[in-house]
Amino acid sequence: MQPSEVISVNIWQILISLCNLLILFLILKKLLYKPVKKAMADRQQSIDDRYSAAKKAEELAEQSKAEYEDKLKNAGSEAKSIVKSATDKANRRSDKIIADAKEKADVIVKQAKNEAELEKKKAVADVHKEIVEVSAMLTEKILEREITSADHRDFIDSFIKEIGDENDGNK
Amino acid sequence: MKKKSGLFRLVDVLLLLMTVLPIVCGMVIKVLTKPAAEGIEISGAGIFFTIKLPLQDLPITESQVNSWLVIVSVFFLCLYLTHGLATVPNLRRQHLVEWGIEKVENMVNENMGEYFHNFVPFVAAIMVLSAFSSLLTLVGLYPPTSDLNVVAGWAVLVFFLITYYKFKCGPAYYLKSFAEPVAFLAPINIISEFATPVSMAFRHYGNVLSGTVISVLVASGLQGISAMVFGNLSGIIGEVPFFQIGIPAVLSIYFDIFSGCLQAFIFAMLTMLYVSSAFPSDEYEERRRKKLNRQKAAS
Numbered sequence: 001m002q003p004s005e006v007i008s009v010n011i012w013q014i015l016i017s018l019c020n021l022l023i024l025f026l027i028l029k030k031l032l033y034k035p036v037k038k039a040m041a042d043r044q045q046s047i048d049d050r051y052s053a054a055k056k057a058e059e060l061a062e063q064s065k066a067e068y069e070d071k072l073k074n075a076g077s078e079a080k081s082i083v084k085s086a087t088d089k090a091n092r093r094s095d096k097i098i099a100d101a102k103e104k105a106d107v108i109v110k111q112a113k114n115e116a117e118l119e120k121k122k123a124v125a126d127v128h129k130e131i132v133e134v135s136a137m138l139t140e141k142i143l144e145r146e147i148t149s150a151d152h153r154d155f156i157d158s159f160i161k162e163i164g165d166e167n168d169g170n171k
Numbered sequence: 172m173k174k175k176s177g178l179f180r181l182v183d184v185l186l187l188l189m190t191v192l193p194i195v196c197g198m199v200i201k202v203l204t205k206p207a208a209e210g211i212e213i214s215g216a217g218i219f220f221t222i223k224l225p226l227q228d229l230p231i232t233e234s235q236v237n238s239w240l241v242i243v244s245v246f247f248l249c250l251y252l253t254h255g256l257a258t259v260p261n262l263r264r265q266h267l268v269e270w271g272i273e274k275v276e277n278m279v280n281e282n283m284g285e286y287f288h289n290f291v292p293f294v295a296a297i298m299v300l301s302a303f304s305s306l307l308t309l310v311g312l313y314p315p316t317s318d319l320n321v322v323a324g325w326a327v328l329v330f331f332l333i334t335y336y337k338f339k340c341g342p343a344y345y346l347k348s349f350a351e352p353v354a355f356l357a358p359i360n361i362i363s364e365f366a367t368p369v370s371m372a373f374r375h376y377g378n379v380l381s382g383t384v385i386s387v388l389v390a391s392g393l394q395g396i397s398a399m400v401f402g403n404l405s406g407i408i409g410e411v412p413f414f415q416i417g418i419p420a421v422l423s424i425y426f427d428i429f430s431g432c433l434q435a436f437i438f439a440m441l442t443m444l445y446v447s448s449a450f451p452s453d454e455y456e457e458r459r460r461k462k463l464n465r466q467k468a469a470s
Contacts, residue, residue, distance in 0.1 A: 017324025
């Protein structure tokens with residue numbers, strides 16, 4: 001192999017070198033620049049897409065949030081009204097129950113009073129009857145003699161009175 | 172980060188192998204064909220064979236072969252970098268690629284404007300080809316950028332682009348632009364028009380070649396100094412060029428890595444500036460607006 005001149009101009013070599021640069025340009029463009037640029041553009045696109053999707057979702061969330069807040073506000077007043085109506089109802093019902101109970105109690109008390117009254121009356125009548133019987137017995141037993149009807153009456157009356165007093169004192 | 176499947180890993184490894192393989196091939200070819208240089212020798216690219224063509228014979232040289240190897244390597248590197256590309260990046264290489272593309276995009280937008288957003292892969296191609304070609308010196312290969320023909324080819328392409336954008340407002344406007352600011356400066360304008368690609372080509376080529384030349388000179392000089400200092404010592408110690416250890420590496424960092432990348436950046440920068448300044452954007456906008464108005468009026 002022999003060396004060429006340090007400075008030598010050759011048209012064909014220049015042409016070949018020119019083509020070499022063009023070929024390398026095409027190689028870099030097709031194999032490196034285009035694919036990488038495409039990947040970068042795709043990435044940008046996907047990032048943009050995601051951003052817009054996120055923005056949309058955010059808007060949607062904001063909207064539904066407002067909606068729910070609105071609903072929540074209404075729900076508060078609604079709950080209040082429900083509670084109020086329920087309380088009213090309960091109040092009314094309890095009032096009614098109390099009134100019923102009172103009525104019933106009154107009836108019971110009245111009945112009891114009546115019964116007691118009746119009992120008392122019966123007792124008094126019983127006592128009277130017994131007293132009369134006892135007095136009759138007493139009169140028969142103690143006084144085997146003739147007594148005037150006036151004496152008789154006085155005696156019985158005073159006796160009854162005594163017993164009645166005794167009864168009252170026992171009470 | 173997702174766990175990679177076995178097949179994915181296999182393809183990854185294959186692509187990386189195919190990226191490295193051309194460079195290794197280049198090294199093997201060089202070892203097989205080029206004899207070791209004796210002493211100071213600064214020469215152009217080695218010629219493998221010559222193809223007979225009209226006008227001028229085409230020698231297939233190291234610079235041609237090496238730039239093809241770079242293209243093949245970059246081709247597989249691109250495949251590797253875009254392998255496993257996802258909408259949501261889960262690979263480190265995708266972050267790297269996106270970072271790089273964004274950097275180039277920002278550069279193009281700042282220097283050329285929004286109208287030239289199609290130039291992003293072209294500018295990237297210039298930078299990649301130039302930088303990788305210059306960096307071939309790191310593995311001992313002949314850098315194609317130190318061959319004038321290679322860089323001239325790129326400069327000619329840039330010249331075509333400049334002319335194309337100057338023609339955007341019609342041939343009349345293009346011809347008129349040579350008479351700016353005054354008519355009698357037209358010859359100078361024409362010269363400067365052709366000087367643009369020539370200066371671009373020579374700047375790039377000269378920088379890379381001069382780096383090589385200086386490296387070779389310094390290396391041989393250091394060999395001489397070591398021979399002077401240690402030459403009197405007997406045995407093997409006297410023959411080892413101690414000064415060649417380490418010092419050329421510092422130069423290599425500057426000339427091979429820094430200068431190579433810088434020249435790639437400069438070439439891309441100049442391309443952007445020349446093309447964007449060649450495009451008469453104000454005039455073009457005005458014409459387009461007028462055309463739109465005319466269309467509106469007609470319809």
